[in-house]
Amino acid sequence: MDLSRRGFLQAAALTAAASGLTVACGNGSGSAGTKNGKNLTMWYWGGALSDKVVAEARTHFSKQVKLTVASIGGDFKQKLTTTLAAGTSVPDITGIKGEDIASFLPNANRFLDLNDLGYKKVSSQYLEWKTKLAQTEDGKQIGFPIDIGPTALFYRADLFDKAGLPTDPDKVAAQAGTWDEYFALGTELGKKLPGTYLINNISSVFNIAVGQGTERFIDRDNRFIGDQDHIRQAWNTAVRPYTLGIDAKINDNTWNAAIGKNLTTELGAAWHALDIEQAAPKTKGDWRVCATPGGPANQGGSYLALPKQCRNPEEAFKIISWILSPENDARGFADAAIFPAAPAAYSMPAMTGGDPFFGGQKVIEVFGPAAKSIPAAYEAPADAAVMAPFMTGLTSIEAKGVKPDDAWKDAVAQAKQIARRQGVK
Numbered sequence: 001m002d003l004s005r006r007g008f009l010q011a012a013a014l015t016a017a018a019s020g021l022t023v024a025c026g027n028g029s030g031s032a033g034t035k036n037g038k039n040l041t042m043w044y045w046g047g048a049l050s051d052k053v054v055a056e057a058r059t060h061f062s063k064q065v066k067l068t069v070a071s072i073g074g075d076f077k078q079k080l081t082t083t084l085a086a087g088t089s090v091p092d093i094t095g096i097k098g099e100d101i102a103s104f105l106p107n108a109n110r111f112l113d114l115n116d117l118g119y120k121k122v123s124s125q126y127l128e129w130k131t132k133l134a135q136t137e138d139g140k141q142i143g144f145p146i147d148i149g150p151t152a153l154f155y156r157a158d159l160f161d162k163a164g165l166p167t168d169p170d171k172v173a174a175q176a177g178t179w180d181e182y183f184a185l186g187t188e189l190g191k192k193l194p195g196t197y198l199i200n201n202i203s204s205v206f207n208i209a210v211g212q213g214t215e216r217f218i219d220r221d222n223r224f225i226g227d228q229d230h231i232r233q234a235w236n237t238a239v240r241p242y243t244l245g246i247d248a249k250i251n252d253n254t255w256n257a258a259i260g261k262n263l264t265t266e267l268g269a270a271w272h273a274l275d276i277e278q279a280a281p282k283t284k285g286d287w288r289v290c291a292t293p294g295g296p297a298n299q300g301g302s303y304l305a306l307p308k309q310c311r312n313p314e315e316a317f318k319i320i321s322w323i324l325s326p327e328n329d330a331r332g333f334a335d336a337a338i339f340p341a342a343p344a345a346y347s348m349p350a351m352t353g354g355d356p357f358f359g360g361q362k363v364i365e366v367f368g369p370a371a372k373s374i375p376a377a378y379e380a381p382a383d384a385a386v387m388a389p390f391m392t393g394l395t396s397i398e399a400k401g402v403k404p405d406d407a408w409k410d411a412v413a414q415a416k417q418i419a420r421r422q423g424v425k
Contacts, residue, residue, distance in 0.1 A: 037312030040319070041068045044095035045076045048146065048302055049323065050332035057323050065315050077103075084110050090309040093316050098301040101134050101143055102379045111142040112306040117317040119144060125326060129376040130341045134303050143303030144320050145341035147332070149269030150370035151208055151292045151299055153182070154276060157359065158286040159264050163192040169361065173290035179209070179237050182293035186246040189264050196262045197248035199241050200255055203394045204267050206238035210387075211297030211377070217387055217415065218380035224419040226386055227412045235411075237294075238394055239404045249398040255279070267292065269299040270339035270367045277357045285359045289366045296370035301341065339367060346371075382422035389414035 042054075058067045070091070072079055077100045083090055084107075096104060104111070119141050123131055126145045134143025153176060157167040165188070166172055176182040186198030199205060210216060210231065217226035225231070241247040250258055259266065260280030266272065276287065304320045306313055322328065329340030330350040345351055346368040354360035380386075393411035396402040402410075 037065070037315065039066050039068065040092040040310075040312060040316055041070060042093040042304075042319075043070050043072050043076075043080065043091040044304075045073070045097075046071055047336060047338075048095045050328070050335040050338060052335055053323055053328045053331055057319055060322065061315070061319055065312060065319075067319065084307060087309070090307045092306065092310040092312070093320060094305055094307060095146070096134075096143055096303045096305050098133070098149070098303070099384055101303055102381045102383055104142065104305075105134075105136050106381050108136045108140050108142050110308055112308055112310060112313055114141040114144055114306065114317065115139070117306075117313055118321070119317075122321065125344060126341045127343065127371065127374075129374060130301065132376070133379060134305075143305050144324055146302045146304060146324060147271070147329075147338045148301035148341045148371055148374075149271055149299040150339060150367045150374060151211070151267065151269050151297045152289045152363075152366050152370060153292055154266040154268060154272065154287055154289055156264050156283070156286055157288045158283075159189070159193060159196065163189050165189070167288065169288050169290040169366065172288070176290070176293050179205075179240070179294050183240050183244055183246065186241065186264070187244055190246050193264070196264050197258075198246040198263075198265055199267060200248050200250040200258065200263060201395070201398060202238040202242050202247055203251075203391050205241060206234055206390065206394055207299065208267055208292060208297045209234035209237045209294065211299065212292075212295050212375065214375050214377050216377050216379060217383055218378075218419070218424055220378050221425070222380065222423070223425045224386065224416060226390070226415045226419070231390070232408070235390065235394075235404075235408055239397065242397060242404075247398065251395050251399060259283075269301075270363075271300065271337050273355075273357070273363070274337040284357050287358050288361055289358055289363050291366060291370065296374050298374045301339070339371070343368075343372060380424070382419060382424055385422060386415045386419050386424070389418065 054069055058069070061067060076095070077097065080094055127148065130145045130148055131141070134145070135141050155172060160167045160172070165185070166175060176185050183198070189196060189198060213230050213234070215225060215230050217224065217231065219225050248258055248263060256279040259276055260283050266276060304324065306316050310316050326340065326342040326344040327348065329342045330345040330348040332338040333340060333345070334350040340346070346364055351364045352362060355363050389411045393407040397404055397407050
């Protein structure tokens with residue numbers, strides 16, 4: 001199950017009445033329209049940006065351009081890829097999801113180099129590792145960071161208290177500092193609170209465990225390394241909750257019911273807080289946040305880019321720079337838990353207040369340090385495709401009872417086949 005705030009908010013599709021946005025599903029007008037640069041279009045998906053900030057941007061720049069905003073439903077990457085390939089009705093500004101940015105780098109010529117428009121002058125305001133993920137080997141910058149997804153451990157303080165365990169975030173973090181300690185905590189919770197589970201599924205553990213390292217599935221020399229020790233270790237870590245019986249094995253649509261009932265913790269990025277709040281509003285005040293077992297990782301976080309067909313690059317860059325300024329980034333977090341890629345935002349009032357859903361806890365005190373400590377890892381264009389068999393393999397363990405070693409062998413074999421088809425050595 002892909003637990004993503006983006007998915008939860010997709011149906012909302014940017015409420016036009018509240019924000020004054022022009023909303024479209026599908027094509028939207030693009031570069032085939034007026035050529036004088038006075039009309040600009042922007043594509044993104046529901047929840048990618050603050051509706052309020054975007055609406056204000058339309059007003060702020062109204063004397064210079066008319067900005068039309070389209071919320072694109074369905075498979076955003078596929079629709080963007082198809083439109084770029086066709087070369088018509090291309091948006092002047094577009095979002096690119098963080099998990100997709102690497103796959104666009106081989107076709108960087110389809111986008112403008114933001115460094116030529118002024119990104120170099122402001123790049124120091126954004127986390128370096130995030131900037132580099134949208135940068136080609138020769139230094140072309142195709143993406144302006146929207147947000148990031150520093151991970152944390154979300155936990156039910158009320159259930160911890162019921163089990164006689166610490167509830168203070170610092171104490172829980174100390175008791176669950178490593179994966180082994182976290183799983184031991186889960187075993188204890190399971191004994192004291194029968195019918196509860198530590199994690200929703202083992203894929204969520206694997207995803208974070210991989211992200212805690214400095215290597216992934218393909219190295220900088222375009223060689224497949226998904227069968228090496230660092231990935232096998234992440235796999236073994238993920239399988240542990242299954243073998244210990246503390247895995248809820250949720251790989252369908254039952255998560256919403258479980259999150260308010262029998263899941264004691266959740267592993268996820270900062271944006272996952274809104275998933276939990278929307279799915280289990282009655283648990284308001286019961287949740288807390290602490291550091292991720294084993295260290296921070298990043299999940300998600302997106303970009304804005306300017307396709308080469310952009311009709312007014314200078315003005316378009318001014319717009320995205322304004323929308324993604326540290327000040328407006330902080331507002332985006334307050335509006336919709338969009339965690340900024342600009343560290344200066346972390347000390348602003350919009351981010352430093354207590355969160356009522358988390359019992360008044362100042363969650364930035366957890367996510368801020370995590371964001372600055374995320375390990376930098378090279379992500380190849382084929383990384384997501386090569387990772388997919390491992391995720392499928394973990395699901396087969398839970399759903400079909402496949403032995404972990406057999407699932408590992410199958411995942412590696414399939415990943416190698418995909419890697420070869422993608423041109424990986």
